[in-house]
Amino acid sequence: xxxxxxxxxxxxxxxxxxxQSARLKKVVSNVYHNxxxxxxxxxxxxxxxxxxKGIEDLNKLPFTTKADLRDNYPFGLFAVPKxxxxxxHASSGTxxxxxxVGYTRxxxxxxxxxxxxxxxxxxxxKDDIIQVAYGYGLFTGGLGAHYGVENLxxxxxxMSTGNTKKLINMMIDFEVTGLMCTxxxxxxxxxxIEEMGVKDQIKLKSTIxxxxxxxxxxxxxxxxxxxxxxxxxxxxxxxxxxxxxxxCEFHKGMHIFEDYFLPEIIDPNSKDTLADDVTGELVxxxxxxxxxxxxxxxxxxxxxxxxxxxxCGRTTARLSRFKGRSDDMLIIRGVxxxxxxxxxxxxxxxxxxxxxxxxxxxxxxxDNLTVKVEVDEKFFSDEIRELEKLEKKIAYAIQQMIGxxxxxxxxxxxxxxxxxxxxxxxxxxxxxx
Amino acid sequence: xxxxxLSVFLENREGRLEDLFQVFEANNIEIxxxxxxxxxxxxxxxxxxxxxxxxxxxxxxxxxxxSLTDVVAVRLPGGFDSLKSVTDAVTSxxxxxxxxxxxxxxxxxxxxxxxxxxxxVEKSLEEKGFTLIH
Ligand SMILES: [Zn+2]
Numbered sequence: 001x002x003x004x005x006x007x008x009x010x011x012x013x014x015x016x017x018x019x020q021s022a023r024l025k026k027v028v029s030n031v032y033h034n035x036x037x038x039x040x041x042x043x044x045x046x047x048x049x050x051x052x053k054g055i056e057d058l059n060k061l062p063f064t065t066k067a068d069l070r071d072n073y074p075f076g077l078f079a080v081p082k083x084x085x086x087x088x089h090a091s092s093g094t095x096x097x098x099x100x101v102g103y104t105r106x107x108x109x110x111x112x113x114x115x116x117x118x119x120x121x122x123x124x125x126k127d128d129i130i131q132v133a134y135g136y137g138l139f140t141g142g143l144g145a146h147y148g149v150e151n152l153x154x155x156x157x158x159m160s161t162g163n164t165k166k167l168i169n170m171m172i173d174f175e176v177t178g179l180m181c182t183x184x185x186x187x188x189x190x191x192x193i194e195e196m197g198v199k200d201q202i203k204l205k206s207t208i209x210x211x212x213x214x215x216x217x218x219x220x221x222x223x224x225x226x227x228x229x230x231x232x233x234x235x236x237x238x239x240x241x242x243x244x245x246x247x248c249e250f251h252k253g254m255h256i257f258e259d260y261f262l263p264e265i266i267d268p269n270s271k272d273t274l275a276d277d278v279t280g281e282l283v284x285x286x287x288x289x290x291x292x293x294x295x296x297x298x299x300x301x302x303x304x305x306x307x308x309x310x311x312c313g314r315t316t317a318r319l320s321r322f323k324g325r326s327d328d329m330l331i332i333r334g335v336x337x338x339x340x341x342x343x344x345x346x347x348x349x350x351x352x353x354x355x356x357x358x359x360x361x362x363x364x365x366x367d368n369l370t371v372k373v374e375v376d377e378k379f380f381s382d383e384i385r386e387l388e389k390l391e392k393k394i395a396y397a398i399q400q401m402i403g404x405x406x407x408x409x410x411x412x413x414x415x416x417x418x419x420x421x422x423x424x425x426x427x428x429x430x431x432x433x
Numbered sequence: 434x435x436x437x438x439l440s441v442f443l444e445n446r447e448g449r450l451e452d453l454f455q456v457f458e459a460n461n462i463e464i465x466x467x468x469x470x471x472x473x474x475x476x477x478x479x480x481x482x483x484x485x486x487x488x489x490x491x492x493x494x495x496x497x498x499x500s501l502t503d504v505v506a507v508r509l510p511g512g513f514d515s516l517k518s519v520t521d522a523v524t525s526x527x528x529x530x531x532x533x534x535x536x537x538x539x540x541x542x543x544x545x546x547x548x549x550x551x552x553x554v555e556k557s558l559e560e561k562g563f564t565l566i567h
Contacts, residue, residue: 383477383531387475412443412497
């Protein structure tokens with residue numbers, strides 16, 4: 001497999017630390033002098049740019065949160081004059097104002113460089129024809145992926161989202177070999193390919209999927225279903241967009257492009273920095289961004305970091321598969337439980353993506369965990385005995401995964417509450433006051 | 434050819450039976466017979482209806498889990514007193530999973546039951562002179 005930028009992706013750890021330290025000093029000085037928000041924060045902490053001598057001083061710096069972005073709406077965190085900004089993206093917040101991000105021309109080049117690295121990791125190159133089926137617009141997915149494909153030198157087919165049959169017909173007619181879309185949309189495309197009975201006419205080799213959480217079980221399932229290689233991509237608009245990290249053919253976590261994004265893992269409560277391979281909240285610092293560089297942005301994404309050299313030859317750190325959002329983590333009888341673990345357990349039972357909801361109740365001083373699972377036609381039986389057997393099988397699989405006894409309750413299809421089309425995964429009825 | 438029974442998963446919550454009957458009414462589906470199996474949390478409604486295929490599709494369209502199950506429906510030649518003759522004729526080979534009444538009308542009494550290997554059982558019942566209902 002090729003590596004897009006060997007000089008940057010295969011650096012020795014010493015070289016990387018030097019590069020990161022130099023870039024960190026520069027970005028700290030930049031935001032101190034050009035962004036009022038950071039200057040005030042640092043002054044409150046009695047911190048001057050000169051106090052940051054390298055990445056070893058990272059934890060002296062202030063955090064940035066989503067709320068800070070909203071408070072500085074729209075352009076308060078820009079570090080360059082507006083004349084230097086060539087593009088704006090915005091993400092719709094579920095509450096209140098959207099968050100806005102501005103890019104200089106160099107920032108867009110950086111972004112395309114990152115996406116080209118991702119595509120190369122997925123075994124795609126200039127001979128490939130790649131459909132981008134993320135939404136084009138204010139959302140970073142579509143345009144970010146688009147210019148990355150062009151930078152790679154491959155042919156981009158800007159599908160955006162919408163007509164799935166049209167996408168599949170073009171996939172056949174153009175002999176499309178690569179596809180970038182969300183994992184759930186990929187699942188839907190697979191279903192429609194099967195319905196249309198055209199699986200043998202598809203030339204697809206690799207897909208890169210992200211922008212929403214999915215599990216390793218789902219990734220493997222879709223690979224087998226479509227006879228493709230599927231890769232996990234990570235990104236967030238606040239830092240750039242898709243292309244912050246991507247997994248290689250060994251699928252041992254996503255390589256993060258450390259020359260641009262400096263990662264840390266912290267305990268979301270104490271905010272202490274955590275060691276390698278310990279799960280916590282991912283915090284990222286933009287190292288080489290001009291338009292809107294962020295210091296220590298709290299992503300709320302839960303993962304761990306590993307610095308072992310990967311079999312693919314890249315030396316960049318790897319982020320383990322995301323375990324959910326720090327807001328979603330449940331502590332039940334002292335055990336950390338992530339909704340994604342329940343999903344993994346359900347998927348291990350050879351059923352298609354099941355719909356589930358986790359309910360936590362406190363009876364006396366004991367926490368009880370109930371998992372509601374919607375009865376799918378695929379595992380519906382007209383015998384109570386069979387359904388009870390299924391409940392036990394699901395409960396056992398979940399217990400194996402999280403180490404806690406669970407009560408499984410079968411419910412009717414689409415009876416689990418949904419808000420804005422998304423199933424509500426966790427109901428915590430415990431009172432913590 | 435076996436009789437198609439409509440099987441529907443029902444959560445024990447208010448209004449679900451009404452929802453179901455409304456679907457039947459709207460699509461002119463007649464119920465010939467039914468039985469309800471239940472656990473503490475949910476039930477399975479098993480029905481013999483006039484148009485099981487359409488009933489299944491219409492129920493699925495409104496988010497019921499519904500499926501069709503092959504069952505055997507047989508007339509009881511001497512009314513319910515002849516139940517034993519039916520069970521004798523089939524249970525030597527297979528177990529009956531469940532059974533319910535299809536008709537109590539005089540001289541037309543009939544039952545429905547689920548068993549493995551429906552075709553084989555139907556054939557052997559016919560050979561023994563029983564009348565099947567399709
Ligand atoms: Zn690798």
